[in-house]
Amino acid sequence: MNQNQSLNQSLNPNLKQSTPLHISFRTPLEHFTLDIDISIPSSGITVLFGPSGCGKTTLLRCIAGLHNAEHAQLSINGDLWERQGCEQQGVHLPAHQRAVGYVFQEPSLFPHLSVKNNLLFGHRRAKQQSPLSLEEVSQLLGISHLLQRMPDKLSGGEKQRISIGRALLSNPGILLMDEPLSALDYATKAEIIPYLEQLHERLSIPIIYVTHALAEVESLADHIVLLDQGRVTAQGPIKEMMLDLSAPLAHFSNAGSLLDAVVSHYDAAYDLTEFSVDGGTVTVPGNIGVVGTAKRIHLSASHISLTRQAALDSTIINILPVTILEISQADTAQCNVRLQLGKHSQILARITRRSKDKLALKTGDKLYAQIKGVSLVKR
Numbered sequence: 136m137n138q139n140q141s142l143n144q145s146l147n148p149n150l151k152q153s154t155p156l157h158i159s160f161r162t163p164l165e166h167f168t169l170d171i172d173i174s175i176p177s178s179g180i181t182v183l184f185g186p187s188g189c190g191k192t193t194l195l196r197c198i199a200g201l202h203n204a205e206h207a208q209l210s211i212n213g214d215l216w217e218r219q220g221c222e223q224q225g226v227h228l229p230a231h232q233r234a235v236g237y238v239f240q241e242p243s244l245f246p247h248l249s250v251k252n253n254l255l256f257g258h259r260r261a262k263q264q265s266p267l268s269l270e271e272v273s274q275l276l277g278i279s280h281l282l283q284r285m286p287d288k289l290s291g292g293e294k295q296r297i298s299i300g301r302a303l304l305s306n307p308g309i310l311l312m313d314e315p316l317s318a319l320d321y322a323t324k325a326e327i328i329p330y331l332e333q334l335h336e337r338l339s340i341p342i343i344y345v346t347h348a349l350a351e352v353e354s355l356a357d358h359i360v361l362l363d364q365g366r367v368t369a370q371g372p373i374k375e376m377m378l379d380l381s382a383p384l385a386h387f388s389n390a391g392s393l394l395d396a397v398v399s400h401y402d403a404a405y406d407l408t409e410f411s412v413d414g415g416t417v418t419v420p421g422n423i424g425v426v427g428t429a430k431r432i433h434l435s436a437s438h439i440s441l442t443r444q445a446a447l448d449s450t451i452i453n454i455l456p457v458t459i460l461e462i463s464q465a466d467t468a469q470c471n472v473r474l475q476l477g478k479h480s481q482i483l484a485r486i487t488r489r490s491k492d493k494l495a496l497k498t499g500d501k502l503y504a505q506i507k508g509v510s511l512v513k514r
């Protein structure tokens with residue numbers, strides 16, 4: 136058993152790993168009815184993404200038992216928490232009996248308690264004593280040096296990490312995070328995202344994460360559920376959803392694709408890091424990480440151009456052979472082009488309709504993708 140497996144088991148020994156979460160609620164709201172019926176993976180981060188007022192917070196509140204829906208069916212890790220409005224006998228586990236960790240937009244620490252006592256409050260709230268110790272949580276979130284401080288001596292990002300720690304110490308079966316970064320400035324967001332990535336890697340409890348920010352989706356999501364006016368418009372694994380030309384994400388102006396990459400070489404003379412990806416090599420400026428480190432890289436669709444021949448005299452250093460899988464109109468001027476890269480990967484390019492016609496591009500064409508600009512979304 137490796138360290139992660141043992142930490143996962145110790146966090147929640149009763150977790151039935153492979154049972155998907157079944158989440159179904161119907162409840163009238165002010166202007167529309169929230170009507171959701173989804174199954175999501177039992178581990179990893181599922182992002183709820185949608186415009187303001189589409190029902191994201193209400194859905195979290197339903198899961199936490201804070202909003203009563205007329206129709207409900209909720210199974211978490213194989214346990215039935217709620218069943219309402221069907222022929223079978225009703226079930227409603229009260230909010231205080233649900234093993235839910237809830238992190239809000241604004242960190243809500245007790246001002247009269249030290250960081251340590253705020254964290255221990257989560258420990259005491261646990262229905263079953265959390266096997267995860269205060270020390271382990273502090274180390275996971277980088278807050279060990281803050282334990283004796285009072286909340287008014289903490290930055291916004293530190294407060295939010297402590298809110299997350301307190302939620303984890305309550306031994307949750309599910310972690311609900313409602314725009315946990317939206318109250319923080321850009322620099323603090325960047326500081327906290329790596330800790331969220333760590334949580335995601337080291338804990339196998341399901342996390343449902345609400346955000347409006349596409350950058351957070353690209354950094355953190357494994358699975359995405361798109362909501363509009365109380366209904367699911369699309370859902371699925373994030374990499375697939377970004378490449379689905381009929382789904383909303385591919386139509387955003389900042390559409391792109393995610394690629395798994397491993398650091399393969401650092402060129403000290405030019406300060407460039409090379410990554411090996413399925414189908415080639417991608418080079419980015421700077422010394423990014425030790426050889427062998429896995430990263431997730433983001434390729435913006437509008438930063439990819441397509442050529443029939445590999446340009447030999449281009450300043451663009453990332454040029455990869457690709458095959459066209461699908462072309463679809465993105466708007467009146469532009470097309471999305473879904474491309475096969477290597478054996479198992481796909482990327483998205485955004486080109487003008489005029490270029491598509493000029494090059495007479497069609498499915499099956501073998502081309503070269505010139506990638507101008509690669510961003511790392513996982514450090």
Ligand SMILES: Nc1ncnc2c1ncn2[C@@H]1O[C@H](COP(=O)(O)OP(=O)(O)OP(=O)(O)O)[C@@H](O)[C@H]1O
Pocket residue numbers: 163164165166185186187188189190191192193194
């Ligand atoms: N208890 C309630 N009863 C009736 N309507 C409600 C209730 N709670 C929220 N609403 C309404 O339901 C809609 C969805 O609200 P909700 O807070 O779930 O949206 P949201 O997607 O989380 O929005 P935001 O991204 O702005 O936080 C809103 O129009 C809101 O006014």
